[in-house]
Structures are given as structure tokens and as C-alpha cells.
Amino acid sequence: MERLQKVIAYAGVASRRKAEELILEGKVKVNGKTVTELGTKVSNSDVVEVNGVKLEKEDKVYFLLYKPRGYISAVTDDKGRQTVVDIFGKHVIERIFPVGRLDYDTSGLLLLTNDGEFANLMTHPKFKIDKTYIARVKGVPDKKGLMALQNGIKLEDGKTAPAKVSMTSFDETAKKAICEITIHEGRNRQVRRMFEAIGTPVVKLKRERFAFLDLGNLTPGEYRQLTKHEVKQLRVLAETGSIG
Incomplete structure (x- = not known):
């Protein structure tokens, strides 16, 4: 309903x-x-x-997009900026919308659909769908900072849920590092605010995975339809916390 x-x-x-x-x-x-x-x-x-x-009922469709930087995660934009829906052009006749959001300057995996129930399952915090990002940050996070991210860190809109965080590489001389972080919340600019809170602001951010989905061989601006099996697995994951 x-x-x-x-x-x-x-x-x-x-x-x-x-x-x-x-x-x-x-x-x-x-x-x-x-x-x-x-x-x-x-x-x-x-x-x-x-x-x-x-009202005519549309067939339900589900897409996985490799969102490029410089696009708004919306159907329209009152400032005239390009949106992720613009990427599909006339190739998709259904009235799709993004599932959650990726910031204007963030690239990576974004789902789009015309199925409101599915979108809610994928974005509501209670379903705890993991989203994994690769963050290039300014500075090298110390152990205390990484632990703070893992345990949950206080932001202006409340403490974050525990996250999975690892530093995959760093350069002390250049004062930069690359970190992988997995969260299941979806607050506005959350990953960027989390790293900023520990003194290592994000320079570049990309979402690598959404649940068990990854970008595969897609390049920025490319997309594919999810298979029926993938959609079913995502529903089961949200409803049960496991895909078996």
C-alpha cells in the first residue's frame, strides 16, 4: 500500500x-x-x-549506473544542472528516479528505478544495506581517527552508526591517503563529513559497491539493467539481512 x-x-x-x-x-x-x-x-x-x-501502470525497471562526477542525483534541478536521469535520455521511457543519492562531486554506483517500494527497502536505515566507498583524503588518518569512524562519530545531526574502515595506502611525505569505508546509513554528505570530523577531508570520493553489487566493467556514464535475480536478492537482503 x-x-x-x-x-x-x-x-x-x-x-x-x-x-x-x-x-x-x-x-x-x-x-x-x-x-x-x-x-x-x-x-x-x-x-x-x-x-x-x-493512471497507467508502468512496468517496474531497475538500473545500475556508474554515476560520473558533476551530476545531481535527482530527476530535475531548478538550477539547470545535469541530473543522473539525463544520462538515460530517451533510451528509457519509464519515469525513473535515483535510489538515495550521491553528491554532485561523488562518482560511483547508483541505482535508479520507478519502484517506490523497492527504493524504500534500499534506503531506509532499518534495513542496513551496506554501501562501500573509496575515499582519497588529505592527510593521513591516525589509528585514533580510524577507530572513531569504526565506533561511530558525532556529527551535527547525531552520532553515526559503526562503520567498517581501512586505510589501503598512504603517503606521509605528500600527506595523503586512500581509505575504504562501508556504511549503511545515507545522511547528506555523510562520508565526507565523517572524514572531515577526524581532520582528513575528502579530496575525491567514489562508491564502489552497493550491497553485493559492484561496477563491474562499466565506465562513468554507463549503465545496465539489474537482472530479476539481483532484484530478488536485494529484496531478500533488506527483508532478512541475508541472501542465504
């Missing part, structure tokens, strides 16, 4: 805020009856009409 305004937004008819206005104005029907309650939930079997036009 999904909130009615969310279903309308996912169908690409209007933004969620505009969908709420349409509901309040009595312009939305569910199974032939006008609905004006914003808390209304509908299922896939319900027939939804907006201004007398029936």
Missing part, C-alpha cells in the same frame, strides 16, 4: 506537493469515488484517476 499522492507523483502526473493539492481539490478518484483525504493509501489493484484520466 502506498500513499495516494506518492502514487500520483511516481506516475509522473505531478509533483507530490501538487498531487496533494489535486486531492484536496477533489480532482482525484479511486475506484470511481472522489478522495480528498491525504492519508489515503492505495494498492496496485486500485484504479486511480486524476482529472478524469486513468
Whole structure:
């Protein structure tokens, strides 16, 4: 079951805020009856009409993108910047959106879909889906700093969950290092803020893995569809914490 305004937004008819206005104005029907309650939930079997036009149900699609730096993880951008959806152009007719986000200056693995339930499973903190990043940092983190990241570190929006962290290489002379970090949260610019909190700001950041998925042979700007088996495994992982 999904909130009615969310279903309308996912169908690409209007933004969620505009969908709420349409509901309040009595312009939305569910199974032939006008609905004006914003808390209304509908299922896939319900027939939804907006201004007398029936919503068409799209086939669910799932993509893995190697996001380049310099793209916004959004469907549109009010500043006119390129978005990750722009990369797909007219090759994908479904109204896809990014699952979570990668910052403008961050590259790497990003999922996109038109399946709201799947997106929630992949991004809600309670499902603890691991995301692994490679961070090139300024300075060389000491043992105390790395331990702080592993145990959870205080940021302005609260303490982070424990992370898996290792330093894969460093150069004391050049004062730089490369670290691998795995987290399951998805706060705004979280990895960058974590390293900044221990005095080694991130210079370059790339997401290498999402759960068991990796970039494979993709290059920046390339993408592929997830297999049905991969989608099923991701669902099972979120719901049970294991893929067997």
C-alpha cells in the first residue's frame, strides 16, 4: 500500500506537493469515488484517476549506473544542472528516479528505478544495506581517527552508526591517503563529513559497491539493467539481512 499522492507523483502526473493539492481539490478518484483525504493509501489493484484520466501502470525497471562526477542525483534541478536521469535520455521511457543519492562531486554506483517500494527497502536505515566507498583524503588518518569512524562519530545531526574502515595506502611525505569505508546509513554528505570530523577531508570520493553489487566493467556514464535475480536478492537482503 502506498500513499495516494506518492502514487500520483511516481506516475509522473505531478509533483507530490501538487498531487496533494489535486486531492484536496477533489480532482482525484479511486475506484470511481472522489478522495480528498491525504492519508489515503492505495494498492496496485486500485484504479486511480486524476482529472478524469486513468493512471497507467508502468512496468517496474531497475538500473545500475556508474554515476560520473558533476551530476545531481535527482530527476530535475531548478538550477539547470545535469541530473543522473539525463544520462538515460530517451533510451528509457519509464519515469525513473535515483535510489538515495550521491553528491554532485561523488562518482560511483547508483541505482535508479520507478519502484517506490523497492527504493524504500534500499534506503531506509532499518534495513542496513551496506554501501562501500573509496575515499582519497588529505592527510593521513591516525589509528585514533580510524577507530572513531569504526565506533561511530558525532556529527551535527547525531552520532553515526559503526562503520567498517581501512586505510589501503598512504603517503606521509605528500600527506595523503586512500581509505575504504562501508556504511549503511545515507545522511547528506555523510562520508565526507565523517572524514572531515577526524581532520582528513575528502579530496575525491567514489562508491564502489552497493550491497553485493559492484561496477563491474562499466565506465562513468554507463549503465545496465539489474537482472530479476539481483532484484530478488536485494529484496531478500533488506527483508532478512541475508541472501542465504
